[in-house]
Amino acid sequence: MDYDPAWGDDYEYPDPLSGSAQYRAPIRFLDLNAVDAATKLAPNFVLSEVAQDWKGRYAVYQPHAVERLQDIRDAIGGPLTINSGYRNISYNASVGGASSSRHVYGDAADMASSLADLEELGELCADLGAGYIGYYSSHVHCDWRDDPLEPAFYGSAFAPAAAPKPEHRARLVPGPTWTAPAEGWDEGRALREWRRMTPRARSSPRLGATPSRRRRAPPRSR
Numbered sequence: 001m002d003y004d005p006a007w008g009d010d011y012e013y014p015d016p017l018s019g020s021a022q023y024r025a026p027i028r029f030l031d032l033n034a035v036d037a038a039t040k041l042a043p044n045f046v047l048s049e050v051a052q053d054w055k056g057r058y059a060v061y062q063p064h065a066v067e068r069l070q071d072i073r074d075a076i077g078g079p080l081t082i083n084s085g086y087r088n089i090s091y092n093a094s095v096g097g098a099s100s101s102r103h104v105y106g107d108a109a110d111m112a113s114s115l116a117d118l119e120e121l122g123e124l125c126a127d128l129g130a131g132y133i134g135y136y137s138s139h140v141h142c143d144w145r146d147d148p149l150e151p152a153f154y155g156s157a158f159a160p161a162a163a164p165k166p167e168h169r170a171r172l173v174p175g176p177t178w179t180a181p182a183e184g185w186d187e188g189r190a191l192r193e194w195r196r197m198t199p200r201a202r203s204s205p206r207l208g209a210t211p212s213r214r215r216r217a218p219p220r221s222r
């Protein structure tokens with residue numbers, strides 16, 4: 001179902017980390033009161049293993065993360081215990097999770113198994129393209145933060161991460177160029193410049209952009 005601001009603080013997502021679209025707030029959630037907890041998500045996983053209503057009645061858990069959990073289970077040949085899957089914002093805060101923890105984005109799992117030690121599980125996560133792996137005494141945390149977000153929860157891949165803030169807007173500096181300073185983003189110096197349209201360009205309306213030739217890298221995520 002669609003996100004509803006009436007859900008309050010429990011679902012108040014932070015601004016995207018470093019402006020990254022990978023950290024945009026979900027726009028749709030599963031209502032766990034309306035879906036059978038025993039719903040099969042993969043051959044050996046059901047919904048209640050990755051989302052429980054006491055960690056948030058409305059939940060997000062992405063299919064690609066379920067696929068990776070199944071892959072890990074297949075590799076170890078038996079049960080894989082998921083200690084933590086989806087957490088809503090307030091539950092995540094209550095257990096001391098980072099405010100941009102991937103648990104609130106539905107592509108993280110804290111896992112353990114009697115069939116493999118934590119290091120082996122972490123290595124399997126790495127082999128399966130995990131974006132981040134963290135070792136704890138009782139479990140290993142793996143998430144797939146760099147994988148494309150599931151459109152059913154997040155909308156189009158081309159949706160903006162957040163409305164641009166005033167400091168992200170281009171400014172006309174004296175002379176013919178507009179500059180968009182990179183303030184507020186983890187990108188270092190300004191990356192882009194636009195030439196003001198000339199009168200001739202105005203009659204065939206195209207914005208004349210001049211690439212800066214500077215190498216660009218996406219913001220780093222933690």
Ligand SMILES: [Zn+2]
Pocket residue numbers: 084103108109110141142
């Ligand atoms: Zn975790």
